[in-house]
Amino acid sequence: MNVLAFLIPVALLLGLAGLGAFFWSMKNGQFDDLDGAANRILIDEEEDEDEERKE
């Protein structure tokens, strides 16, 4: 029983932290451009740096 009194609040807090993180990210525009985020990973950043060095 003592273990429960400790574990249940911990579980709830962790869940609430996840929920809070979700709300925070939604407010900060993390979900504004889902397609863009999926595609940006394909952009080669090194190429960009190379070009800048040449310039």
Add this chain to the structure above:
Amino acid sequence: MTALAQELRGQGEETVLAVPGMHCAGCISSIERGLKGVPGIHSARANLSARQVTIAHDASLKARDLVVELDRIGFEAQPRRGPLKQSQSAVRPLLAPLAVAAFAAMNVMLLSVSVWSGAEGSTRLMFHWISALIAVPAIIYAGMPFFKSAWGAVRRGRTNMDVPISLGVIIATALSFYEVVVGGADAWFDGALMLLTFLLAGRVLDAMMRDRARTGVDALLSQAGQGAMVVADDGTLEWKKAEELLPGMVMRVAAGERLAADGTIIAGSTRFDQALLTGESAPVPGARDDAVLAGTLNLDAPVDVQVSATGQDTTLAEIARLMEAAAQDRSKYVRIADRAARLYAPAVHSLAAITFAGWMIAGAGWYQSLVIAISVLIITCPCALGLAVPVAQVVASGALMRAGIMVKDGSALERLAKVDRALLDKTGTLTRGQPVPDPSLLDNLPSDAASVALSLASHSRHPISRALADALTARGCRAAELADVQERPGEGVFARWQGGEVALRRPESSNGIAVMLEIAGRPAWLIPFADRLRPDASEALARLAGMGVDASIVSGDQHASVEIVARETGLPAQAEASPQDKQDLIVELQKAGHHVLMVGDGLNDGPALAMANSSIAPGSASDVGLQASDLVFIQQSLLALPRVVHTARATMRVVKQNFALAIGYNMFAVPLAIAGLVTPMIAALAMSMSSLVVVANSLRLARAARK
């Protein structure tokens, strides 16, 4: 982040441009890198979902300069109407309730499982109290979208799917809370929360699909013709928005630009393309003192136009009035889920009442009778029924989206499934709507002449030149090297090639659209342009006929040109139809018991698109056409038509199967509930099982749009 934004705003301005052609990682990087190199631009951020680019730049750069820069990079762009105006999303208000419901459902389910597996006495009481503390606020918050919608329906004396949902959830919560307070054995919080989670997930998916379609259509909406360059008395030029134009002002309309208001030409002469307004494909000449209409495209040369009519007096406003009346008619359509709810809700509620009365008569006492009646309500709560329609439509719309067809309206597929008659506009719908050069003549053109023509055409932004350049490029033609190139507005492009004069010019006289290619020392070529049928038009019409949908043409164009297309497609045709005529024809067919599908693109089709039972427009349609139609198809092929009809019918078949599955589940579960044998655990299991079955059945639609 905000500090940075403020700093940028202090230095200059932020402009949002719509870039419909952006679709991949390569596009993002070339736009962002290309713009970064332009002096005066601080930063550029592309949003692929919304097909927009947000640019922070010096105040000296105007939106039009940015459009030119993007054109140089190779993307067509248009300034958005309101800078930084966030588009209204349907998903956003549902995401937070879904997150809360899912979080609460998981935690409560954890506690419920321990109760079911045998927690007793004070442990059970504590678990129940914790569940209540989590569940009651979560249900109040996450259930709001349903409660509001249900209350709205009840207040007007109607019922919809949200009424039985709300009743079930509220009663289950209230009974569970009472049980917790008196220390009873059963609490139903997990079932109520799971129900909300499933239903919200279905709605979020549904809203996501519509958001996608809407942003897709938004990106297509052109901003052209929504303003004009106004010449002041002292000769200075200023860009004014359409709503700021006043009668008496003089606007200078460049070639390739659309008119923003009705007016009279006071200087210059040109030809206008009125296809969007009247459906007529041949260009109409306009000279000094001729009246011109808003929405028409200036083809040849810049003209000065004195604005004569604004507001309610324009042809545009008349069409808008017709459309508004028609759209009100359509909003009376009742969706299938709500029709089902009309039968379902009274049946379920009277069943619960009979159960209560039956147990009372059997002498079970108030409390026990009430608990059993409520468990009947909870078990019949339409979890699967609430998912039956949205999930099927989401899967079908997703499949259509991948095939290049956007579903703008949730009830569009339902209405489309019943269609048995189709009306097609000619210009821009059956045909491509843009003149293309005669392919047989291009075949006979010597390759050096073709490369001269391509080179000349590429120096002009005139729509005809662009069409020629596109056609020649598509044939693998290379541009020749020219010297002294100059474009004379209203005449053509002139240059020197291998020492001789060459020109691509407007012919002295011709019927229809054509250009003259002149190369010194050789006979001149007259290249005629014509509006061609879309590819696969005849196959698409044959398939439609095979599905029992009779088609016919209704066009605003003259008899002669409609006749040609009618003969090519073998369809009956009505020519020279005004917007009012088209609308009347639809009403007539509807009175005869037909369900009419209207396919059209122009301004003149707007009222008909809004009046028909269902409507679809090509992606090249006018703003009015895009907004008035239920569906928009973006590929060139007309095969989109049989495809959507097929998919809509398949969707309705699956929806009906889903209803049958959900009702079958009830037939099994309700007798148990009436007998008083249902525990919260059985309710939770039955609910998730029936939802899974419905979702799995709907997923079969994923491939429906391939055929």
